[in-house]
Amino acid sequence: MAKPFLSIERLTQQFPDGAGGTLTVFENATFGVEKGEFVCILGHSGCGKSTIMNILAGLAEPTSGVVKMDGFEVSGPSLDRGVVFQNYSLLPWLSALKNVTFGVAARHKDWSKTQVEEHARKYLAQVGLEGDVVNRKPSQLSGGMRQRVSIARAFANQPKLLLLDEPFGALDALTRGTIQEELIKVWSQTEQTVFMITHDIDEAILLSDRILLMTNGPMARVAESVEITIPRPRNRTEIVEHPNYYAIRNHLVQFLGQRSKELAGQPSSGDDHRPETVRIDNSEPAPEESEPAVVPTLRAVGD
């Protein structure tokens, strides 16, 4: 098996628990992400999603284990891994445009000022921010617009890996829908590799190629990797019609509601904790029957 583009190998994170012992957030987590893939990670609060994200971003150090990207070990933050934070993390003293040029100028140190600005404006336009609005300060923008700026900043840098930490968590449902579609649009043009944390099952199905499911912490693990067998381009109103949509959704709900608890807290026996691949496809049942991974899934879906 060829090494995936992004490979997380035996990642373990432990913190002192304040009583002399250690608290294991997750242990020996091992999984991969292919180039150009959009992967969401779903799990309850406290399962270590954000910790994994911070390690991938290089903002935190794992207790043990390595993250390799393109065959090289990741250490410390890098422009190759762009991050969109949940709280936007725009610099409030800079205008929307300057927030984006801040990133572009850091990436392309040899570019002229006009080049940088042109590039930034292009990406802002892609998320629907054009004209005078780009000269406003973040405090003068709505939550949705701020997150658009943040997404534009990340995409404008064309990182090899884009990390999205619950980017729509603070937005209302309507705004979230619009920006999700913009995100798909920008992503499909750039073919970025995206790794995203979310709490929203529908959002995950809409956006991702694959969903990683985490059990509850402590001792959490990435238990399943669910393929989203719904063809692209997808759109919020149409995917619900697809025969696989509710099958996948039910599987996810079942996992988060029940099995994430049942599977929680199992210490590793020293092996790698690899997620089990799950493929649910009702649209073309005939050729898929030989897939071995279907077996445990049918029980879980239950319909």
Add this chain to the structure above:
Amino acid sequence: MIRSLDLRSAMLSLLILVAGLFIWHATTHVPDTGPVGVVLSADQEQALLAKNMGAEDIAYYASQGVEFPQLDQIAGLGLSREMIDMAGGIRALGISVPDENSAPAPGSLFPSPAQIGVELWATITDPFYVAGTNDMGYGIQIGYSLLRVIIGYTLAAAVAIPLGFLIGMSPLAYRALDPYIQVLKPISPLAWMPIALFTIGDSELSSIFVIFICSVWPMLTNTAFGVASVRSDWINVARTHELGSLKTAITVILPAAAPTIITGMRISIGIAWLVIVAAEMLVGGTGIGYVVWNEWNGLRLDRMIVAILLIGVMGMLLDTLFARLQRAVSYTE
């Protein structure tokens, strides 16, 4: 609505000023009443009339405050008032009578607003005259004070802001330096004066040193606090964009902490302006603080009050400058 609030507050301010000036005027004004008249008893008047002194002359001199014994002497001269005036007045004839200098004026010694106004006008119209080492225009004296403040303050900023960055960014530096800051900060700046005078020797440099030492602390602690409390998200933005420490400090931490740093600088300039007056009173020579002390020693309260007023106005201008600066660097999250 806002305009009308502006107007109303301006009116109220003006009213307070007028009321204040009126009370000041009423309590310090010396009425131009002339000498207090003397009332003679019937016996005394009879005695004078018996010496052939005119009734009109008696009434005149009595109203000028001339007492009976002196009136008796005048009567003894046997001269009419006309002749006395021709001879050069009563005093020229060797009789002691009160004039405007011989009794304390009724009312207060404290200068009235009108007197201050006159001095103030003189200062404004000619602020830069030099008539001797102890008699220079207040413009020049304020300039001396301002120069000392600017030098001491700039040196303090050059030390405190970088050091504040270091303390704010490094927990090690914070813990190592904190005890010294805590002990040195509460020392009154003037308590450093003897040490400065002894070690530096020069009084000019000593007052600059005192300004330096009093300006350092608010800038240092505010910079450290501002830098330490920059949101970690913003630092993470810098980190994910591979900015080096210096670049992060300049492009992220400095603008993020700028409002807090400027607040510290504003507190410092206020303290420096308070301290320079006291320092100049101690070391003397030049400066607006010395002027206050000098005018007090010469009992020129009117000039002293003008100097005090100028200290207030100058302090306000310095504060306004930093308030502007603060507004320029502030941001809303």
